Amino acid sequence: MSDSLSNQISAFKNLQRKLCRNYYLMSIVEFDGETVAPAKGAAARADAMGELAAERHELLTNGAARELVAALAEAEAAGELDQQTADELRVLARDQREATAIPAEEEAAWARLTAESNDAWHAAKTADDWASFEPYLARVVDGVKRRAAYLDSTRDPYDVMLDQFERGMDAAAYDAFFAQVKETVVPLVHDIARRPEKPMPAFATAYVPTAAQLAQARDLLALEGLDMDGLALAEVEHPFSNGVAPGDVRVTTHIYEHDALNSAFSVLHEGGHAIYEQNVDPAYAYTCLGCGTSSGVHESQSRFFENYIGRSRPFMGQLLSIMRAHAPEAFATATEDEFYRVVNRARPGLIRMEADELTYPLHIMIRYDIERMLFAGEARVSEIPALWSKLTREYLGLEVPDNAHGCLQDTHWSDGSFGYFPAYALGSAYGAQFLDAMVRAGVDVEGACASGDLAPVRAWLREHVWRRGSSVDGAQLVRDACGAPFDASYYCRYLVNKF
Amino acid sequence: MSDSLSNQISAFKNLQRKLCRNYYLMSIVEFDGETVAPAKGAAARADAMGELAAERHELLTNGAARELVAALAEAEAAGELDQQTADELRVLARDQREATAIPAEEEAAWARLTAESNDAWHAAKTADDWASFEPYLARVVDGVKRRAAYLDSTRDPYDVMLDQFERGMDAAAYDAFFAQVKETVVPLVHDIARRPEKPMPAFATAYVPTAAQLAQARDLLALEGLDMDGLALAEVEHPFSNGVAPGDVRVTTHIYEHDALNSAFSVLHEGGHAIYEQNVDPAYAYTCLGCGTSSGVHESQSRFFENYIGRSRPFMGQLLSIMRAHAPEAFATATEDEFYRVVNRARPGLIRMEADELTYPLHIMIRYDIERMLFAGEARVSEIPALWSKLTREYLGLEVPDNAHGCLQDTHWSDGSFGYFPAYALGSAYGAQFLDAMVRAGVDVEGACASGDLAPVRAWLREHVWRRGSSVDGAQLVRDACGAPFDASYYCRYLVNKF
Numbered sequence: 002m003s004d005s006l007s008n009q010i011s012a013f014k015n016l017q018r019k020l021c022r023n024y025y026l027m028s029i030v031e032f033d034g035e036t037v038a039p040a041k042g043a044a045a046r047a048d049a050m051g052e053l054a055a056e057r058h059e060l061l062t063n064g065a066a067r068e069l070v071a072a073l074a075e076a077e078a079a080g081e082l083d084q085q086t087a088d089e090l091r092v093l094a095r096d097q098r099e100a101t102a103i104p105a106e107e108e109a110a111w112a113r114l115t116a117e118s119n120d121a122w123h124a125a126k127t128a129d130d131w132a133s134f135e136p137y138l139a140r141v142v143d144g145v146k147r148r149a150a151y152l153d154s155t156r157d158p159y160d161v162m163l164d165q166f167e168r169g170m171d172a173a174a175y176d177a178f179f180a181q182v183k184e185t186v187v188p189l190v191h192d193i194a195r196r197p198e199k200p201m202p203a204f205a206t207a208y209v210p211t212a213a214q215l216a217q218a219r220d221l222l223a224l225e226g227l228d229m230d231g232l233a234l235a236e237v238e239h240p241f242s243n244g245v246a247p248g249d250v251r252v253t254t255h256i257y258e259h260d261a262l263n264s265a266f267s268v269l270h271e272g273g274h275a276i277y278e279q280n281v282d283p284a285y286a287y288t289c290l291g292c293g294t295s296s297g298v299h300e301s302q303s304r305f306f307e308n309y310i311g312r313s314r315p316f317m318g319q320l321l322s323i324m325r326a327h328a329p330e331a332f333a334t335a336t337e338d339e340f341y342r343v344v345n346r347a348r349p350g351l352i353r354m355e356a357d358e359l360t361y362p363l364h365i366m367i368r369y370d371i372e373r374m375l376f377a378g379e380a381r382v383s384e385i386p387a388l389w390s391k392l393t394r395e396y397l398g399l400e401v402p403d404n405a406h407g408c409l410q411d412t413h414w415s416d417g418s419f420g421y422f423p424a425y426a427l428g429s430a431y432g433a434q435f436l437d438a439m440v441r442a443g444v445d446v447e448g449a450c451a452s453g454d455l456a457p458v459r460a461w462l463r464e465h466v467w468r469r470g471s472s473v474d475g476a477q478l479v480r481d482a483c484g485a486p487f488d489a490s491y492y493c494r495y496l497v498n499k500f
Numbered sequence: 501m502s503d504s505l506s507n508q509i510s511a512f513k514n515l516q517r518k519l520c521r522n523y524y525l526m527s528i529v530e531f532d533g534e535t536v537a538p539a540k541g542a543a544a545r546a547d548a549m550g551e552l553a554a555e556r557h558e559l560l561t562n563g564a565a566r567e568l569v570a571a572l573a574e575a576e577a578a579g580e581l582d583q584q585t586a587d588e589l590r591v592l593a594r595d596q597r598e599a600t601a602i603p604a605e606e607e608a609a610w611a612r613l614t615a616e617s618n619d620a621w622h623a624a625k626t627a628d629d630w631a632s633f634e635p636y637l638a639r640v641v642d643g644v645k646r647r648a649a650y651l652d653s654t655r656d657p658y659d660v661m662l663d664q665f666e667r668g669m670d671a672a673a674y675d676a677f678f679a680q681v682k683e684t685v686v687p688l689v690h691d692i693a694r695r696p697e698k699p700m701p702a703f704a705t706a707y708v709p710t711a712a713q714l715a716q717a718r719d720l721l722a723l724e725g726l727d728m729d730g731l732a733l734a735e736v737e738h739p740f741s742n743g744v745a746p747g748d749v750r751v752t753t754h755i756y757e758h759d760a761l762n763s764a765f766s767v768l769h770e771g772g773h774a775i776y777e778q779n780v781d782p783a784y785a786y787t788c789l790g791c792g793t794s795s796g797v798h799e800s801q802s803r804f805f806e807n808y809i810g811r812s813r814p815f816m817g818q819l820l821s822i823m824r825a826h827a828p829e830a831f832a833t834a835t836e837d838e839f840y841r842v843v844n845r846a847r848p849g850l851i852r853m854e855a856d857e858l859t860y861p862l863h864i865m866i867r868y869d870i871e872r873m874l875f876a877g878e879a880r881v882s883e884i885p886a887l888w889s890k891l892t893r894e895y896l897g898l899e900v901p902d903n904a905h906g907c908l909q910d911t912h913w914s915d916g917s918f919g920y921f922p923a924y925a926l927g928s929a930y931g932a933q934f935l936d937a938m939v940r941a942g943v944d945v946e947g948a949c950a951s952g953d954l955a956p957v958r959a960w961l962r963e964h965v966w967r968r969g970s971s972v973d974g975a976q977l978v979r980d981a982c983g984a985p986f987d988a989s990y991y992c993r994y995l996v997n998k999f
Binding site for chain 1: 521524525528529531532535536537538539540542543544545547548709710727728729730731732734744745746748749
């Protein structure tokens with residue numbers, strides 16, 4: 002290797018380290034904001050976050066960084082880069098290209114618009130007042146289209162946005178995916194809605210104090226296999242998780258003292274995200290490959306532990322024993338069968354955040370269909386409430402009583418996150434395909450769930466998913482792990498078998 | 501004002517804003533580290549903190565910042581600056597001068613040495629092994645002397661260090677202060693040690709769960725007068741507080757479930773620091789004047805609320821009623837008189853962190869005397885254990901059983917914080933003088949304590965201490981507030997009257 006290439010690679014690693022430090026600071030400030038910061042600290046936090054975002058943009062796009070990426074691209078073309086550096090270059094060059102594509106004044110206007118739009122959404126949801134939000138959302142949709150054109154003017158804007166959240170996916174691929182899900186799940190849900198429902202047992206709403214639920218959360222995370230010395234747990238309003246740095250992964254939960262199962266499954270879910278982050282190849286630490294590769298793959302890991310492990314019949318013994326350890330009276334007489342029935346209750350509802358495993362994808366389909374029409378010019382923003390009612394009736398068999406329980410329920414559109422929901426739904430489907438591949442490879446998943454020793458499950462996921470970090474995109478990762486391209490039929494078969 | 505001066509002032513305000521942002525980030529990362537970050541996150545945190553420290557140094561000392569300060573100093577000499585800008589310039593120019601004084605390689609070596617020394621101290625304290633720590637401490641003392649010489653080679657090194665922690669103070673002033681304290685307190689303590697002690701009532705060690713103690717903490721902070729929308733409260737091992745930004749002040753506490761009074765007084769103490777930060781003149785927000793002025797004045801506010809308010813006889817009704825509200829059974833039969841006796845128990849002990857109001861200054865005097873001798877060349881580091889035993893016998897009448905309970909108990913020397921302890925002790929004495937001035941000004945302090953409406957007390961402190969932020973140094977602030985220079989006799993009289 003020439004001296005100059007060696008210097009360039011060293012500068013490149015150094016740039017990535019700086020970007021990781023910037024990400025660390027942003028993550029800590031955001032975590033602090035969600036967990037402990039006082040209300041009046043919002044202005045100072047926004048100021049600091051704005052500065053950090055500007056610093057990231059500058060680090061990524063300044064002249065030296067662009068020259069560095071160009072020089073390394075030449076070296077890569079000449080076959081002079083090792084595999085890891087080539088992967089780092091691919092990811093960082095893409096980030097750089099996208100950060101450079103949108104003019105600074107457009108970015109600034111966008112930041113202002115989405116901040117205003119998000120405020121308007123909060124007020125509109127509280128007041129159930131669609132009309133006050135509609136003009137903001139119309140401007141946001143226009144803004145998203147403009148941004149998509151800056152990113153890639155040769156492609157359909159919605160395809161560009163879908164690609165942002167899950168690389169390699171486009172509307173054609175999602176159309177096929179959702180068509181298959183619709184065909185399977187909609188009849189199932191309508192069928193279930195007609196069946197009489199048994200009453201819930203009393204333990205489902207038994208009182209379990211916060212301290213006991215936090216102890217329960219720690220036991221569940223340890224059972225899941227997290228390295229507890231590299232994990233922080235905190236309470237928040239809306240749970241999330243984040244790998245903030247090597248050795249530092251965060252998990253959050255919301256405690257309802259009369260719904261300990263809610264926190265249990267939320268913790269299993271966030272723990273799935275966290276264990277992915279903890280098991281990325283240490284060689285990728287402080288590089289742009291050091292975290293999970295996409296929303297879809299990340300969600301596949303959280304849903305894997307929440308549903309494919311956590312809601313499986315064989316796991317009920319472990320779950321019951323942990324919950325009983327922290328609330329002996331509440332769960333004294335509960336049986337595994339009752340637990341299984343309670344945690345797998347499937348009923349159509351209006352709110353996505355409260356949806357069960359079966360109806361969840363239908364909530365996503367409502368959003369996908371509307372996004373699709375908005376970007377294809379087949380619907381206007383003003384038609385969203387009517388579309389929402391129509392699709393809810395069609396998919397879930399329910400009437401929407403007001404917009405607060407309908408198209409105003411989610412914050413995502415107000416931020417311009419169009420294309421986010423479909424990537425999210427993909428996760429469950431990836432997960433089902435991983436489960437199939439794992440079983441075919443001889444992993445005794447049911448035995449692991451029953452015994453509580455999940456090591457064989459983790460070994461397969463570590464090898465085929467976790468360790469790879471962001472070195473491959475989601476589609477390639479699924480192909481490599483399963484020996485075949487992504488296929489929604491594993492997911493559909495799983496749902497049919499279960500429900 | 502000329503255009504160029506106006507531009508310079510605007511650049512100066514902008515520089516201060518950047519320094520405040522840097523402080524905000526450092527504070528949040530540090531708070532996160534103390535409260536929630538996992539053990540394995542230490543390396544990423546140290547990396548980020550190192551980068552932030554380097555950024556602060558660069559912001560403060562780069563060529564443009566030095567030219568700006570020089571240009572504004574000329575404008576100030578020509579009488580062209582308003583009072584606030586002139587105060588900002590005085591504080592920032594001092595910070596700049598000190599940051600520039602120490603060469604970069606010296607700073608780097610110092611950071612390495614103190615990190616190693618701190619590790620060595622941890623190990624030595626655990627193993628009660630002075631010999632393993634002694635060589636590190638010897639190097640730290642040499643390092644402090646060198647740093648002091650860089651800061652001001654014309655002054656005695658210990659005076660330079662004392663001035664770092666409390667501007668305007670030197671060894672001569674502290675000698676006089678401690679001589680007076682010694683004369684008053686030592687005979688008192690020896691006298692008390694001879695009196696028979698009544699047994700503690702059972703409520704002093706009653707079980708009060710963490711959740712109840714946190715609720716109790718919130719009530720105490722609200723009573724103290726903190727703006728709860730601008731305050732965060734968290735649990736830590738060693739309590740501290742910090743004003744991280746306008747609108748965002750942090751208070752921490754340690755909960756012992758069998759010692760609810762410990763947390764109550766720790767919260768009153770940290771709340772005193774926090775209310776000072778919350779009440780700095782809003783015109784100083786995002787400038788170098790926007791926080792409390794010194795360790796000594798800060799400590800005067802925490803000790804004021806902890807001792808002069810919190811441990812006063814008239815306050816016992818309020819304290820008892822708040823504690824009873826959160827633990828009715830534990831404090832059901834306690835009386836105000838019993839409470840007063842328990843919270844004012846004074847007994848010599850070996851550990852500074854557990855010392856009561858009366859014996860606390862003697863612990864500081866042990867440290868001050870040793871620091872004084874080390875810097876005057878009258879003692880060597882190897883003599884510290886023997887000196888510690890001698891002084892503990894003299895001041896506290898106790899034998900030191902081992903170095904872990906003696907000269908290894910505090911972390912501060914391992915970090916090079918020589919000169920810190922005396923400034924800390926000054927706080928209680930400032931507080932007594934403020935109390936006297938307040939009463940002379942007609943504030944009914946006892947009435948406020950009895951009624952729980954501390955507004956008149958706050959009004960005096962806000963006017964004479966809090967609002968001034970860092971616009972004046974401690975000595976001047978005391979002079980302005982009390983109409984006379986600092987005088988230790990108020991403190992000594994208070995202790996004699998009380999004990």
